[in-house]
Amino acid sequence: MVRQRTIAKPVKVTGVGLHSGAKVEAAFLPAKEGTGIVYTRTDLSPKVTMKCTADNVRDTQLCTTLVNPDGVRISTVEHLTAALCALGIDNLLIEVNAPELPVMDGSAQPFLYLFSKAGIKELDAPKEFLRVARKVRVEDKEKWAELTPDDQGLYMDLTIDFNHPAMDRALQHFAYRFSGKSFSEQVSRARTFCFMRDVEYMHAHHLALGGSLENAVVLDDYRVVNPEGLRYPDEFVKHKMLDATGDLYMSGHTILGCFKAFKTGHALNNMLLRALLSDPRNYELTTFERESEGAVEYISPARALRA
Ligand SMILES: [Zn+2]
Structure with missing residues (x-):
């Protein structure tokens, strides 16, 4: 059968928090089947634990944030979630000593x-x-996102629409069949991007204090400011694809269907996931004996180890 996954041993990272600019530590621990993706805020007393679900995705202005019913937050979870989706990890304990990863x-x-x-x-x-058992679509003015049935796994098709000299019109659409390998090779390295004018505004309002050229592509009115340039010619649309991958995995289950979207973002992606889950006729939970029966193809555990 296609099995649930976790990590083989605990690992830790240290890095900068996007919002605070402070040093943040996160520890990742193996978890048993049926656990899901579970976060613990170790900086609070008592510690607060919350499970990653579509329903506790809240403030989606700068990033994807989980908020429990008591208002306890964990921000900037979407890039981690996208990586978990690509590796097929269903069960994981995450301990973080700050309100953000x-x-x-x-x-x-x-x-x-x-x-x-x-x-x-x-x-x-x-x-x-x-x-996905039947079509679900959400819209916000000219933006839209939809899921339709697909019997071969997960297909993703995304278009952005930026009018900027450094963002070639021909490179604002990307579509591919999602797998551990295709995500890893074509999408996983795409960085968050933002505009210089937004950076100035955010810093003036004490937002994104940890944002820098080390963790974002920054554009001025004409060009990419980062001296190293882009990692992919179409890095912008690919980052939106990465975000959508994380956002659609917030239920803890990989979606099998065709995802199509125009100018979507965290808020609309979450609205789409909630719309899908709002009516049991829209979906079914399914398991597979073999990946070849139509499941998403993941990197094998042995190969993941060598990556
Ligand atoms: Zn992102």
Whole structure:
């Protein structure tokens, strides 16, 4: 059967918090089948634990934030979540000593590397996928996102629409069949991007104090400011794809379907996931004997270890 996964051994990272600019530590621990993705804020007394679900995604202005019913927050979870989706990790304990995860380099690559080094462990329970059974669509003015059935796994098609000299019109659309390998090779290194005018505004309002050229692509009115340039010619749309991957994995289940979106972002992605889950006729939870029956193809645990 296609099995649930966790990591083989505990790993830790230290990095900068995007919002606070302070040093943040996060520890990742193996978890047993059926646990889900569970966060613990170790800086609070008593410690507060919350599970990652579509329903506790709240403030989505700068990043994806989990908020429990008492208002306890954990921010900047989406790039980690995208990496978990790509590695097929269903069960993980995350201990963080701040209200946010470290932003790392603004992409999912450091998390992929970290978990590949820890190793992937398969558990003795079938992995449950969320299969789209009928079309679900959400809109916000000209922006839209939709999920339709697809019997071969997860297909993703995303278009952005920026009018900027450094953002080539021909490079604002990206579509591919999602797998551990295709995500890792084509999307995982795409960094968050922002505009210089937004950086000035955010810093004036004490937001994104940890944001820098180390963890974001910054554009002025004409060009990319980062001296190293872009990691992919179409890094901008690929980062939106990375974000959507994380946002759609907030339920803890990989979606099987065709995702199509225009100018989408965290808020609309979450609205789409909630719309899908709002009516049991929209989806079914399904398991597989073999990946070849139509499940998403993940990197094998042995290969993940070598990555
Ligand atoms: Zn992002």
